[in-house]
Amino acid sequence: GESVGLHLPTLSVQEGDNSIINCAYSNSASDYFIWYKQESGKGPQFIIDIRSNMDKRQGQRVTVLLNKTVKHLSLQIAATQPGDSAVYFCAEKGASKIIFGSGTRLSIRP
Amino acid sequence: NAGVTQTPKFQVLKTGQSMTLQCAQDMNHEYMSWYRQDPGMGLRLIHYSVGAGITDQGEVPNGYNVSRSTTEDFPLRLLSAAPSQTSVYFCASSYSGQGGYEQYFGPGTRLTVT
Numbered sequence: 684g685e686s687v688g689l690h691l692p693t694l695s696v697q698e699g700d701n702s703i704i705n706c707a708y709s710n711s712a713s714d715y716f717i718w719y720k721q722e723s724g725k726g727p728q729f730i731i732d733i734r735s736n737m738d739k740r741q742g743q744r745v746t747v748l749l750n751k752t753v754k755h756l757s758l759q760i761a762a763t764q765p766g767d768s769a770v771y772f773c774a775e776k777g778a779s780k781i782i783f784g785s786g787t788r789l790s791i792r793p
Numbered sequence: 794n795a796g797v798t799q800t801p802k803f804q805v806l807k808t809g810q811s812m813t814l815q816c817a818q819d820m821n822h823e824y825m826s827w828y829r830q831d832p833g834m835g836l837r838l839i840h841y842s843v844g845a846g847i848t849d850q851g852e853v854p855n856g857y858n859v860s861r862s863t864t865e866d867f868p869l870r871l872l873s874a875a876p877s878q879t880s881v882y883f884c885a886s887s888y889s890g891q892g893g894y895e896q897y898f899g900p901g902t903r904l905t906v907t
Contacts, residue, residue: 715894726883726898727836772835776894779843780851781826783836 693788702760704787706773709754713775716749718758720769721786727772730758765791794819799884799899806874806906814869814902816884824887824894825867826851827859829880830901836883842867874906 696702708716714735719727733740733747733756740747746759756773768791774783800815818825826841828851838851842861856878858870867886871878881903887896 717894717896719896726885726901727896728898729895732894779824779849780838780841781894781896782838782852783828785835 695790696763697792700763702763704758704771706756706784708775710777713777715776716756717774719772722769763791797886797897797899799902803903810874812871814882816867817865818886822886822888826885827869828883831880876906879906
């Protein structure tokens with residue numbers, strides 16, 4: 684069946700360094716991949732998405748990379764700031780359903 | 794725009810009771826969905842809708858019903874509450890199509906079933 688998972692459940696980075704959050708997916712038919720940020724006590728917030736026919740997409744301080752050969756998705760956050768502390772979820776859209784992965788908690792060391 | 798609104802914010806039910814979680818959006822989005830999030834876990838899709846009059850099951854639909862009579866509203870009904878349904882429930886909406894699937898989430902409803 685469809686599944687979206689993450690390699691690392693927690694990630695600790697030094698403030699100012701770059702963060703890389705990884706995600707594996709299994710449904711080759713997914714047409715969009717999406718990253719969300721969830722702060723404590725709040726609903727998920729859309730960060731960036733990438734269509735399946737793209738390899739890379741950049742936003743403000745974030746870059747998403749898609750490697751369809753190994754079914755791998757990553758989110759890169761440049762110059763990580765304290766406000767980036769949150770749980771990050773990848774999700775995939777197959778047909779009409781958007782399915783979430785299990786999440787990675789990003790913590791920032793001062 | 795209010796975005797996506799959910800009511801109530803908190804609810805305590807006894808086993809066997811029924812209730813409806815309300816969700817509304819004022820962005821004229823076609824796509825709406827309900828997720829549940831258990832502590833320390835990801836979001837699991839319960840039901841979704843691609844437009845008024847159309848609903849479909851997600852990953853964990855058992856024990857829940859939905860309807861979509863208007864574009865704006867997408868209520869979630871718990872038929873007979875069970876302790877396993879204790880969770881935080883999130884409603885989301887988005888446009889769907891070539892522009893991507895930027896979902897907007899509501900603030901959530903925290904449900905406890907005793």
